[in-house]
Amino acid sequence: MTHEQQPDQPAPCLPCQELALAEAVANAEYDWSKATDCRVLMKRHRESGECMAGQSV
Numbered sequence: 001m002t003h004e005q006q007p008d009q010p011a012p013c014l015p016c017q018e019l020a021l022a023e024a025v026a027n028a029e030y031d032w033s034k035a036t037d038c039r040v041l042m043k044r045h046r047e048s049g050e051c052m053a054g055q056s057v
Contacts, residue, residue: 013052015045 012020023038045051 011053016042016051016053019045 019038019042023035023042026032026034026038046053
């Protein structure tokens with residue numbers, strides 16, 4: 001089964017994708033500190049106004 005994006009949600013921007021991947025890798029490596037850092041950076045990025053996807057991602 002494939003994941004389909006909702007039409008009203010924009011695609012994640014490149015920094016969002018990179019941070020999500022880094023968080024997934026950190027979780028797989030049981031590096032909880034790094035995973036938390038990625039979530040914090042993702043939130044800051046989204047709130048900075050630089051995120052092309054906005055708050056809904």
